[in-house]
Amino acid sequence: MTSTIEIDRLHKRYGTRIALHELDLAVRPGTVFGLIGPNGAGKTTTLRTLVDVIRPSSGSVRVLGVEPRLGGAALRRRIGYVPGELHLEGRSSGHRMLAFYAQVSGERDSAATLRTARELADRLGVDLSRSVRTLSKGNKQKIGLIQAFMHRPELLILDEPTSGLDPLVQREFLQMVREAKDAGQTVLLSSHVLSEIQQTADEVAVLANGRVVAEGDVASLRLGSIRRIRAEIAIPDAAAAAAAFDRVPGLTGLEVHPGDGTLQLAGTIEGAIDPFIKALAPFEVRDLTVEEPDLEESVLRLYGSAAASPAPDAESGAARGAASDVEPGAAAGAESGVASRSASRTDPATVQDAPPSRRARRARGDRR
Numbered sequence: 001m002t003s004t005i006e007i008d009r010l011h012k013r014y015g016t017r018i019a020l021h022e023l024d025l026a027v028r029p030g031t032v033f034g035l036i037g038p039n040g041a042g043k044t045t046t047l048r049t050l051v052d053v054i055r056p057s058s059g060s061v062r063v064l065g066v067e068p069r070l071g072g073a074a075l076r077r078r079i080g081y082v083p084g085e086l087h088l089e090g091r092s093s094g095h096r097m098l099a100f101y102a103q104v105s106g107e108r109d110s111a112a113t114l115r116t117a118r119e120l121a122d123r124l125g126v127d128l129s130r131s132v133r134t135l136s137k138g139n140k141q142k143i144g145l146i147q148a149f150m151h152r153p154e155l156l157i158l159d160e161p162t163s164g165l166d167p168l169v170q171r172e173f174l175q176m177v178r179e180a181k182d183a184g185q186t187v188l189l190s191s192h193v194l195s196e197i198q199q200t201a202d203e204v205a206v207l208a209n210g211r212v213v214a215e216g217d218v219a220s221l222r223l224g225s226i227r228r229i230r231a232e233i234a235i236p237d238a239a240a241a242a243a244a245f246d247r248v249p250g251l252t253g254l255e256v257h258p259g260d261g262t263l264q265l266a267g268t269i270e271g272a273i274d275p276f277i278k279a280l281a282p283f284e285v286r287d288l289t290v291e292e293p294d295l296e297e298s299v300l301r302l303y304g305s306a307a308a309s310p311a312p313d314a315e316s317g318a319a320r321g322a323a324s325d326v327e328p329g330a331a332a333g334a335e336s337g338v339a340s341r342s343a344s345r346t347d348p349a350t351v352q353d354a355p356p357s358r359r360a361r362r363a364r365g366d367r368r
């Protein structure tokens, strides 16, 4: 079966900075594919290449069987795209803006498209009668989601689509993704948030420093098996408690702090949580929290420091300087089931500065 998205040895450099190193990825039709990775991993660069906002330095990309640079408006009509940074500043109302998008993209049935837009607006809770520039960041993001989904495209490419959305709206969005899949649409979404990928994606690729360091089906990816735990138990004897938790398999970095007749425990557990709960059971448990660590920490722990260390550059210490990302002529160590890609593949050229976060880049006024 032909893949909806085929990325073959995609290499992208911005000036001397290498953002993507010969990336290979394939997204099967009718599936939800999650691209996760820490800041600067190359997610946005990958997705922008797919919609011809930027062009590869080398390698090839095919989207719905077509090379994006040759696909033009006909290809873009088949895609719904939410960019990583959405700029909606127009004076027109959300409704007018969406009607305009429906019109310029040549929707055959723009009345049906706008009906869907209104339904989505109700579900997401955004007022389409307001001028878009007066909307909050989260409400602008909702307009971005609506314009991507409203024409029911064959392929949705969503770059951190839930950024700025409150948890209830995020849940509604995840439901929209499931419905899109049920309707046979293909979805590629990028995120920092592991749980939202876990809830929706069939397959996942973990990107770090422009390389796929692990990929596989969500269930077999071990990222979700690392959890940070904190507990408070009523026992004055720190040594006795520490001994009880010493033998818990997978528990690392245990810190024990005595309180007022209690002990505070904090650590990280990889794998089954049950042995830890059993070790807690003999004590009076006053408090217990179990949370997923941030993605960067998970990537680092599972795939080694090579995966999450600073981005390699083509030349040591090279500046990103004059690199522009919009090409002329362009449109605007894993377990079973997980292929661990290139965590061990190291690039001979390295640079010491860490990849800047999106916020840091914005603060520096970098062109995106």
Ligand code: ATP
Pocket (backbone or CB within 6 Å): 014, 017, 018, 019, 037, 038, 039, 040, 041, 042, 043, 044, 045, 046, 084, 192, 311, 320, 323, 324, 325, 355, 356, 357, 358, 366, 367, 368
């Ligand atoms: P985030 O989660 O922070 O958005 P990301 O995974 O989307 O990160 P990209 O934005 O694709 O990562 O960036 C990948 C690398 O390319 C980073 O090292 C980044 O600094 C660099 N980069 C991105 N855009 C440009 C640009 N216009 N000029 C120079 N370097 C860039």
